[in-house]
Amino acid sequence: MVRIKPLTKPYPPEFETRMKVLMRGAEPLVLFTTLAKHERAWTKFSGGSLLDKGSPLTMRQREIVIDRTTAKCGCDYEWGVHIAGFARHVGLTDDQVHATVHGAADDPAWPAEEAVLIASVDALLDRKKLSDAEWTALRDIVDEEQAFEVIQLVAFYHGVSLICGALDLPLEATAARFPAA
Template sequence: MDVLMRGADPLVLFTTLARHDRAWRKFGGGSLLDRHSPLALRQREIVIARTTARCGCEYEWGVHIAGFASHVGLTDAQVYATVHGSSDDPAWSTEEQVLIATVDTLIDHKVLNDLEWHNLRHHFSEEQVLEVIQIVAFYHGVALICGALDLPLETNAARFPAA
C-alpha cells in the first residue's frame, strides 16, 4: 500500500479492501496502476476521470483529480468537461476527444462499432487501445465497489463541479 500512496495516508478504499487479504490481492492484481502503461499519464488520467464521472463515482474521480489533474496539465475547463462535457467538447484535442468518445461508448453500449475502432486505431496503437479498454473496465469496477461500500469521500479529494 505504501507504494501506491507515496507517503500519503491510505485511501478509505484501500484500507477497506485491505482488511481482507484476498479482496486486496484481487484488487491489486486487476489494477493498472503501474509505471509501464503504453498510454501517457495524461491520457490514462483522462480515461479514468471520464470513466469514474460517467459511473457517478465522485469518490474515485475526486481522488484522481486531486492527485493527478494539475500534474498532467488538465485545465479547469477540462476537469469540468470530464463530468459535464461531451466527446466533442473544444476543451479536448482531437486525440483526447477520441478517448472521451470511447469511454462514453463503452459505458453506454459495452461495444465499439467499426467507426469507433477506426478512430481509436487512427490515434493509438493496438496495445494502447487494449489499455484504454482495460482502464474503463477496471474503473467501472472500482466505481461499483465504491458505490456498493458507500465509501465516504476523501477529505482532500476534489468534488464534482456543479453543472
C-alpha cells in the same frame, strides 16, 4: 453508517509496505483499507490495478480515461481522488476537468485526439462496445497495445466505481468534488 469497517493501524506488514510505496508517505485511501480487510478482495483488486509504470499510454491519456470513466459512473470518490492527485500534474485545465463530468466528446475543451478517448469511454460505458467507426477512430490515435489499455482502464475503473458505490465510501478529505453543472 460504515458498511465494511476499514483496516486500522497497525496494518499488516505487507499492506503497510505496499502503502508506503503507493501512497508516498500519505495515509492509505479508505478504498484500499476497506478492501484490505479481506485478503482475497485486496489481492484481486491490487492484482488488477493498471496504475503501474508500464502503461503504454501517456499519464495524461490514462488520467483522461480514468476521470471520464469514474465521472460517467457517478463515482465522485474515485474521480475526486484522481483529479486531486493527477489533474494538474498531467496538465488538465479547469474546463477539461469540468468536461470530464459535464461535457461530451465534442466539448471544445478537448483536442481532437483526446475527444476520441472521451468518445471511446462513452461508447464502452453506454453500449459496452465500440462500433467499427469508433474502433477505427481509436486506432487512428493509439496502437493495438494502447487500445487494449484504454479498454482495460474503462473496465477496471467501472469496477472500482461499483465497489465505491456499493460500499458507500466516504469521500476523501483531500479529494476534489464533482463540479456544479
